Amino acid sequence: MQEPTPNTVPSVRDLASPAGLRDPYAVYARFRAAEAAGEDIGRVVVRYDQVAALLADRRLSSDRAGGILQPLDADVRARCPLVARTLEGIVAFRDPPDHTRIRRLLASTFSLRMVKRVTDMIERISTRLLDAVAASGEADLHRAYTYPLPAMVVGAMLGVPEADLDRFKWWAQDIVFLVGSGSPSERLALAAEGHFAEMREYLRALTARRRADPGDDLLSAMIAAADGEGRLSEDEIYSNATFLMTAGHETATNMLSNGACWCVSVGVIDNTCVCWYHLQHEGRSAASHAHNLR
Numbered sequence: 001m002q003e004p005t006p007n008t009v010p011s012v013r014d015l016a017s018p019a020g021l022r023d024p025y026a027v028y029a030r031f032r033a034a035e036a037a038g039e040d041i042g043r044v045v046v047r048y049d050q051v052a053a054l055l056a057d058r059r060l061s062s063d064r065a066g067g068i069l070q071p072l073d074a075d076v077r078a079r080c081p082l083v084a085r086t087l088e089g090i091v092a093f094r095d096p097p098d099h100t101r102i103r104r105l106l107a108s109t110f111s112l113r114m115v116k117r118v119t120d121m122i123e124r125i126s127t128r129l130l131d132a133v134a135a136s137g138e139a140d141l142h143r144a145y146t147y148p149l150p151a152m153v154v155g156a157m158l159g160v161p162e163a164d165l166d167r168f169k170w171w172a173q174d175i176v177f178l179v180g181s182g183s184p185s186e187r188l189a190l191a192a193e194g195h196f197a198e199m200r201e202y203l204r205a206l207t208a209r210r211r212a213d214p215g216d217d218l219l220s221a222m223i224a225a226a227d228g229e230g231r232l233s234e235d236e237i238y239s240n241a242t243f244l245m246t247a248g249h250e251t252a253t254n255m256l257s258n259g260a261c262w263c264v265s266v267g268v269i270d271n272t273c274v275c276w277y278h279l280q281h282e283g284r285s286a287a288s289h290a291h292n293l294r
């Protein structure tokens with residue numbers, strides 16, 4: 001993609017350009033300047049008061065799963081029934097009353113007890129990853145820490161066994177590609193259909209195991225809600241387990257890696273640098289350093 005020219009009216013495509021990926025804040029600033037100058041910036045909304053008003057406006061809908069495959073031919077869409085079914089059950093793509101029902105259920109499982117359990121768990125997983133770095137002597141921050149950590153945490157919250165995480169992450173990634181691409185291709189949609197079929201089989205088996213032997217995890221909580229008062233369908237369990245895995249790991253990995261890049265670029269890297277320096281050069285236990293990376 002071409003680099004944008006800084007003084008022209010920006011487009012959302014500029015965010016996906018090499019310069020936009022390096023520094024999206026510069027693109028946001030151009031949007032704000034263009035809007036203030038009365039330029040036509042299309043359907044982009046940049047002012048807080050406008051964003052707040054739109055979020056509260058009931059005429060707008062989040063029910064956009066159907067639109068994601070819309071650019072494709074009808075025969076291709078007909079060959080992707082599981083893609084449509086998975087996306088349609090996701091809480092972020094529903095309007096009230098479905099959105100309210102699923103959201104309330106998910107929110108009720110994020111209790112204080114869960115947060116405490118997750119805090120201890122993050123510390124244990126983080127220490128384990130950093131100890132592995134210390135043992136090997138050097139590491140790539142993204143590969144060794146920011147990529148695995150969020151998925152391990154969300155996987156543990158959901159109740160996906162650690163040995164299955166890579167497979168599950170691979171399937172869930174299709175949601176990011178499809179939803180994020182803005183213009184899905186036939187190849188992408190058909191590949192996603194195959195992956196969603198495998199993922200569904202996997203979740204069906206895992207759900208059966210948790211139903212017979214519930215654990216202290218989100219999947220068991222979703223099953224209890226589904227079985228108890230019929231508040232969640234089997235499809236919604238699969239869709240939202242997949243969504244939580246995606247929403248919970250991709251976003252956090254990107255934030256941690258981009259945050260580290262930003263720290264390097266503006267020179268506020270001291271803590272991280274010291275931490276990785278100690279790990280690499282002294283091979284000390286990561287426990288005392290883990291807090292520097294949080």
Ligand code: HEM
Pocket residue numbers: 062091092093103106154244247248249251252255
């Ligand atoms: C840095 C990390 C994260 C970022 C930047 C982020 C960003 C977002 C954004 C922008 C949305 C709105 C999506 C839309 O409607 O288009 C969203 C929704 C959501 N996110 Fe995150 N997220 C992050 C981490 C997480 C984590 C760790 C979880 C759960 C483990 C999570 C669960 C959710 C859920 C359930 C929704 C849907 C809420 C609803 O529709 O009521 N997110 N997130």
